[in-house]
Amino acid sequence: MCRVVDLQQAVLAKNDATAEVLRKELAARGTAVVNVLSSPGSGKTALLEGELLLARERGVTAAALTADLATENDAVRLARSGLPVKQVLTDGLCHLEADMLAGHLHGWLAEDTRLVFVENVGNLVCPASYDLGEALRVVLASVTEGEDKPLKYPTAFGLAHLVIVTKTDIAEAVGFDEAAFRANVEQVNPGVDVVLTSARTGAGTGVLLDRALAAAEGTAVHMPVMAQARA
Amino acid sequence: MHEMSIALAVVDQVEEAARSHGATGVRTVRLRIGELAGVVPDALAFSFGLACTGTVVEGAELVTETVPGRARCASCDDEWAVGMPPRLICPVCDRATAELVSGRELLIAAVEWHDDPADPRVREPISQEG
Numbered sequence: 455m456c457r458v459v460d461l462q463q464a465v466l467a468k469n470d471a472t473a474e475v476l477r478k479e480l481a482a483r484g485t486a487v488v489n490v491l492s493s494p495g496s497g498k499t500a501l502l503e504g505e506l507l508l509a510r511e512r513g514v515t516a517a518a519l520t521a522d523l524a525t526e527n528d529a530v531r532l533a534r535s536g537l538p539v540k541q542v543l544t545d546g547l548c549h550l551e552a553d554m555l556a557g558h559l560h561g562w563l564a565e566d567t568r569l570v571f572v573e574n575v576g577n578l579v580c581p582a583s584y585d586l587g588e589a590l591r592v593v594l595a596s597v598t599e600g601e602d603k604p605l606k607y608p609t610a611f612g613l614a615h616l617v618i619v620t621k622t623d624i625a626e627a628v629g630f631d632e633a634a635f636r637a638n639v640e641q642v643n644p645g646v647d648v649v650l651t652s653a654r655t656g657a658g659t660g661v662l663l664d665r666a667l668a669a670a671e672g673t674a675v676h677m678p679v680m681a682q683a684r685a
Numbered sequence: 686m687h688e689m690s691i692a693l694a695v696v697d698q699v700e701e702a703a704r705s706h707g708a709t710g711v712r713t714v715r716l717r718i719g720e721l722a723g724v725v726p727d728a729l730a731f732s733f734g735l736a737c738t739g740t741v742v743e744g745a746e747l748v749t750e751t752v753p754g755r756a757r758c759a760s761c762d763d764e765w766a767v768g769m770p771p772r773l774i775c776p777v778c779d780r781a782t783a784e785l786v787s788g789r790e791l792l793i794a795a796v797e798w799h800d801d802p803a804d805p806r807v808r809e810p811i812s813q814e815g
Binding site for chain 2: 456457458459460461462463464465466467468469547548549551579580582583584604605606608609610612640641642643644645679680682
C-alpha cells in the first residue's frame, strides 16, 4: 500500500531555525555576527586584519572566527590584532553551518563582545545557502577577479547586505572596470552598497567596522530582493 | 559541493516524517528547487543516493522540480522571468523596486511511502526455480 503525503518542508529549516535562535540570543546582549564570504584569495583575511586592528584601537570588543579546510595560518594573522581569534578547521566541509558556529561560540565568546567577524570558507557557492545567524552578510570581490563575478555567483552577491571590492590599489594595473562591476552587482542585488577598499593603502578601512557596529546597535541593514522570498 | 549537506538534511527530515507516519519504506521524495536556490539538482541526486544508505529512505527515487525565478515590480506591477544570471531590475520601468515571487525554494514538497511492514519496498520475489 502506498501513501503520498504533502510535506512542504524547507530543506534547510533546521539550519535556519538554529540561525534565528543564535541571532536573537546574540542581539539580546548587543552582539552582532558579521559573515564574510568570498572566493579563495579575495582578501578576507587582509581586510579583517585592518578592521580588527582598528577595532582594538577604538576599544571595540570584537572577536574573529576563521574557517578553513586546513592550516591555522589565518588565525595566526588575525590574532596579531590582540583580539580573541579562533581557527575552525572544517575537515573538508566547504562551508559553515549555524549549529557549527553556535557550538564554537558557546563557552568561548566573552559576554561583552560586540562584534564577531566570521571569515567563512573561501567559496562563493556553498556558504551562500547557509544563514549563520549573522546581522550583516558581506561579500568580497577583488579587482583581479573580473567584473562579471556577481553574475557568475548571483546567489552569493544577491544575498549580500554589503559588497566590498578589495585590492583597489592595483585596479588600474589590471584594468578593473568599476562601473561595469557596480552595474553587475545592481542587476542581482539592487540598492546594495559597494565599498572600495585596499588593505595595502588602508583605503576604505573602517567602513566594515562602522557598518557592523551599526548593525549591532540594531540599525536596519539593506534588504536584498533575493532574501525576500525563501520558502 | 554542499549538495551532500543538503541531501543529509532531506534524508533526516524524510526519516523523521516516516517515523511519525508509521511508514516502513519510501518510494519517492519530491523536491522543489528554485533557480536561485544555489543547488545543483544533478549533484543533489548523486548525494541523495549516498545519504540514504542504511536508512528507511534507501532505494527511494528523488524527483526534483525546478522552480523558475520570477519577480514583480512594485512600481509598475510588471512581472517577469528573472533568468540566469537573474535580472532583478524592472525591464519595463528600469527601477530597483522588484519583489521576488519565486525562485528561492528549497522544499521537500511531498513523499510517497509504503506502510506495509511485511514488504517495505514492494519488490517482486526472485524466483528460485528453473
